[in-house]
Amino acid sequence: MMLSAVELTKSFGSTQALSGASMSIAAGEIVAVMGPSGSGKSTLLHCLAGIIRPDAGQVLYRDQELSAMSDGQRSALRRGEFGFVFQFGQLVPELTCLENVALPLRLDGHRRKDAQRRAAEWLDRLEITDVAGKRPGEVSGGQGQRVAVARALVTGARVVFADEPTGALDSLNGERVMRLFTDAARTSGAAVVLVTHEARVAAYADREIVVRDGKALDLARHA
Amino acid sequence: MTAPLSGVGRPAPAAGPVHTGRLRRWAAEVGLGARLALTGGREGLLRTALTAIGVGLGVAVLLLSVSVPAMLDARSSRTAARDDDRYGSDKITPGDTTVLTLNIGTSYHGRSVRGRLVRPDGAHPVLPPGVRSLPAPGTMLVSPALRDLLASRDGALLRDRMPGTVGGTIGKAGLSGPNELVYYAVRGDLAFGQPQVQRIDGYGSHSPHEPLDPFLLMLVIVIFVVLLMPVAMFVAAATRFGGEQRDRRLAAVRLVGADGGMTRRIAAGEAVVSATLGLLVGGVVFLVGRPFVEFFEVAQLSVYGTDLRPPLPLLALLIVSVPLAALAMSLVALRRVVVEPLGVVRRATARTHRRLWWRLLTPVAGGALLAPLTGSRGDFNQWQAVAGVSLVLLGVALLLPWVFDRIVGRLGGGGALSWQMAVRRLQLSGGSSVRAVGAIAVAAAGTIALQMLFSAADATYTRDAHLDPGRAQSYTVVKVSALATATDSGALDAKLRTGGVTSVNTFRRDSAHFGASGFATMWIGDCAVLRELAELDRCADGDVFVFEHPDLAELPGQTVVMGDSDPDTERPHTEWTVPATARPAKALPGPYGDVTGVLVTTGAAPPAEPAPTFVSYVHLAPGDEDAPERLLNAAMAISPTMDVTIQRSQVRDSTFASIRRGLFAGAAVTLLLVGLSLLVGTLEQLRERRRTLAALVAFGARRSTMGWSILWQTLVPVVLGLVLAAALGLGLGALLLATVNVPFHADVSGIAIVSGIAAGVVLLVTTASLPALWRLMRPDGLRFE
Amino acid sequence: MSIGQAFLGLLESQPRHGYDLKRAYDERFGSDRPLAYGQVYSTLSRLLKHGLVTVDGVEPGEGPDRKRYAITPAGVADVEQWLQQPEKPEPYLQNTLYTKVVLALLTGRPAAELLDTQRAEHLRLMRELTRRKTGGDLADQLICDHALFHLEADLRWLELTAARLTELAGKVRG
The missing domain is CATH 1.10.10.10 (Winged helix-like DNA-binding domain superfamily/Winged helix DNA-binding domain)
Structure with a gap:
């Protein structure tokens, strides 16, 4: 297993978001994390990605324990190995789309020219070369999400974390983004943790995990 | 009368009651805005409070500044009322009310002390303002500040110099300010004819009110404009504190059905309420802070709090203009955004190209107003000068956005990531920071211009630099009179040799004239003493030396007449022949600067006049702070008319130095105010971007990258502003110098100091916004679902 | 059914x-x-x-x-086996599923597991359809989408039922 969570618990104040959630994901696998809202699926994603530390339990990425790493080490891991796609893209509004895609590379210390060349390739793979020079405020929601996907994959990330990537899109655009996203992830061999509450989006994954009451259930095992 | 009023600005669909109804509805909408300002929950109240405090601080500073002329007036009318300088006026016959006065002003640890010895001629002497009756013999009347100083440990040395014990205090009417040191004492042996003793029949300036030195007038004008314009700009910026959030709330109001006009009226109501609250805060801060000005002293100028009274017209102008400015600001700001029901769309991308020509108009017009004043040496129309200076400075604020657009727009996305993000941010929405920096630029340009005036002043007011600090640091001059307790050089030497004095050399100084207009100072003393003034190869009693000077070359062998060329009635006509054997001598730099004249050893000296003048060169132990004070005490004991000059290690005139400090302090305060509005803007921007920031955290962005980005984002506009300010400030300074006929002289240190202060403000703003950035960059920021 | x-x-x-x-x-x-x-x-x-x-x-x-x-x-x-066996996801399955849930509740069997099993089966089919859709032509896509939307509706019903299971148990047993 490439990335696994073992018995994670996490609470925010008096709210118990995770209570003993376990799951794992193999290299190149696309896993949908489903569950009712408030079930803790985003918290699980954030723990897996090393953005927040669980109160108890372990997150293991390629035999390294994330929760034992310093903030700096986890940040470095996120810069180099992980990618992210959020519901509203969360693109940096003042940068052009190309610069947004190049951003993770630049955060990782790549030179600007090199970063932008690779970013341009990704825009091409996601069929949005025409938005390269535009600012995020000037492109459609679907285009923006495709920029976000390109941004997540540009570093050659081994795991991409996607939190409701189509949540703000209509079904046609959502499907298109999902198709391009999963194709691109499979081509580059990235594993994807896909948090969604939409079954049709989850259907793009290889399997699903249901988070209920802070616990993760791997339903495929029961069947 | 409501009908024509409500019809203004939009076509009236119907007449009569409909209009009244609309007016009422408008009023209700404005009222709603006002209510929103006051009851908008914690955030709304915070925003209103921020605006009110910002506007209040600015208003308080404005009130303080506009009170300065009245304050100076009150002060100068009080000092004029106690004036007793009658030099050159007709002799006054003694009478029942006349008094003799002697100015025995001194200084104590750098602070000047105004002192007068008085002797009434009759039973009903005139009294100076603030004094009810002359003090009893052996006592003196003192100002409260002097009373406190004398009572404190710090005043111990000054007590010995005072002619008596404290017998009462002088009222406010007789003092220029609360910290002024003043005393009056009676001395029975004053007599007319003693040096510097005057007879007066009343206090109060007799000479017509002298117009302010043109140079000082220019300084005052520029100080006003320089310090007030940024403050006014700050007030304008403060009315837009929390503007982004306000826009979002207006969007919510639109969602429930408000149209564009209603939104504007609601915004107007909100703005006016906050600004009015700001006025109130400003008034309260001013009234509460007013008494505290008495604790401050700039250039030995202390001020009574009650003297600070803003003139009514300016007060009225302020009360009307602040809410109006707030109103205008909010309406202009609303024109730049489209408030839609589902949010706020900024028109930033569709911004029209900024035009240059009208922005150039103001500085050019300002220059055109100032140019004719050059060479007029101060004989000019003040309003023209004020308008010229204001227009040039306003030009800085107007040109900055254009320069900003041109330069920032051209910056590529190259360089470090933090730089790229900052540049892009500025390109997308640099407007607010440019407005804030505009104020910095105005303050900086003005300060640079002022600084040039000051360094010109410095050059004028700095003493001759031919000084050798290794030599005597002080000298005393006394003309022997009945008031003196020592009448020969031996006694003077003995009395002056106080603690901290390492050596005393006393000459008798006399003067002689010769030929048509020849004049020579005579220095009489023994060889050891004369060596203090000149390099002498050899010297024996009976020798005479003449300083190397073209006017004196013919002197050896000539007969001179002792005394000034003016017929001196009190002195017998004495002649003296300069020996033909007199040798040339080279002057040594002394505390006076170079001396010239004739050096005479005691054996060859002409007879002394009845009231001889003695000059003593006194060496003080370096580092002994109290040595000069002890010397002054000794001098006062020798004669109240003894003149003591003490060279400070600082060559610069301390008055100008402290005005300079005051100017920089003022600039610093102004820049801090501007920094405050920059900070508020940055914090707002950060809050608006919390999602983006959280996403950047997810991507592993380092805090340092983001911190640097904020620093660049603050620094770039400030640097641009400073460059522009330096250019226009130097130009303005050159023009101003030309108006007072002083040659151009660029003052690098002034620019450096202003840049330093501005850099400090940038750092401060960045540092202060870092905690908010850190907080927003915590991963919790992602939990927005 | x-x-x-x-x-x-x-x-x-x-x-x-x-x-x-x-x-x-x-x-x-x-x-x-x-x-x-x-x-x-x-x-x-x-x-x-x-x-x-x-x-x-x-x-x-x-x-x-x-x-x-x-x-x-x-x-x-026989009942046991029937309840454990997910139904082949097909349209208008609700009657059978509902019967199963009620009977599971009546006989004290874990109804949530039943729903989860069914849900997994639905998603398995949806994944299959999605795969077929991404590889197919427009006609395939439209047909697959039709099925997918129906399955999605069923799945939503399963989720909703799962969320209201406690309420339902009270009704059935009471």
């Missing part, structure tokens, strides 16, 4: 007369279409023949109403 399994499930909770069985069935699952008597007795006789039920006792009197039926161990095993 299978009346036989439904009868078995009802009988597992308690033995009943044929008439009671019909009434219980109509009450819970029949909604607007009550079972015909003929259907009830033919089903019961089929179950008897397969040894899934047995006649528990006969009350004095005439007619088939007098017989009381009880479930046999083979019948319990």
